[in-house]
Amino acid sequence: MKITFRKYEVKLGSRTYKVLIPIPDIEDLYVVSTDATGAVILGNECSLEKFENILTVAATNKDSIIFIPSRKNELTEYLLDRWSNKDNGNDLVLLHHTIQFKRNDWKAIRSLIRKSKNENIEEIIVTKDQEGTRNLSKYWYREHKDYLDIKEQYETLFLIGSKEIFVNISIDSREVREEGRDLYVSHPGYHAHEHIDYYERRKHNKDYKDVGWSLCLDFYDRELWKR
Secondary structure: OEEEEEEEEEEEOOEEEEEEEEEOOOOOEEEEEEEOOEEEEEEOHHHHHHHHHHHHHHHHOOOEEEEEOHHHOOOOHHHHHHOOOOOOOOEEEEEEHHHOOOHHHHHHHHHHHHHOOOOEEEEEEOOOOOOOOOOOHHHHOOOOOOOEEEEEEOOEEEEEEOHHHHHHHHHHHHHHHHHHHHHHHHOOOOOOEEEHHHHEOOEEOOOOOEEOOEEEEEEOOHHHHOO
């Protein structure tokens, strides 16, 4: 499969960032904030398949920031009433730890992209292991450093990880997509989901309890659910 991106090279101070934006936009993908440290990414079969493929691209493009402008997708009444703590959804940004990205720069980068007249088109072939599996046990060991960092700022949810992290989330997206429709039809009211926060860097408070984000990837088809 081939995915097309708009490519920008954004200069900010002494840094140059390569930003990829998938085209066309991913319809029916919602990035919803539920509270100060909680969010959910929802999509139907089509949008989750596109997200799955973009995650595969993110895994192998360590020098690129992938920007998914999902805030354009207006939240349905159901999402506003049952899920969101805000009137709008968030955009989504995927990048590797190695970019050493400063989140405070994102507002300026986004503004420069919108004003830029120097965009290029890049096509990337997606190849992936359809039988791929995840080694989830290692995320329980604190000495392991291959973690996902989750941040929210400037109406954007940032997922900062590594090749392995993005491959794992891509597999999660595939499983939610494949299971979602049948599960809902068989058990109305239930929906397939996977906890992406499983990969998050472990943090503990003074009582040694885990603290951090709650982040799920959920199946949601507004036409099927009729809401």
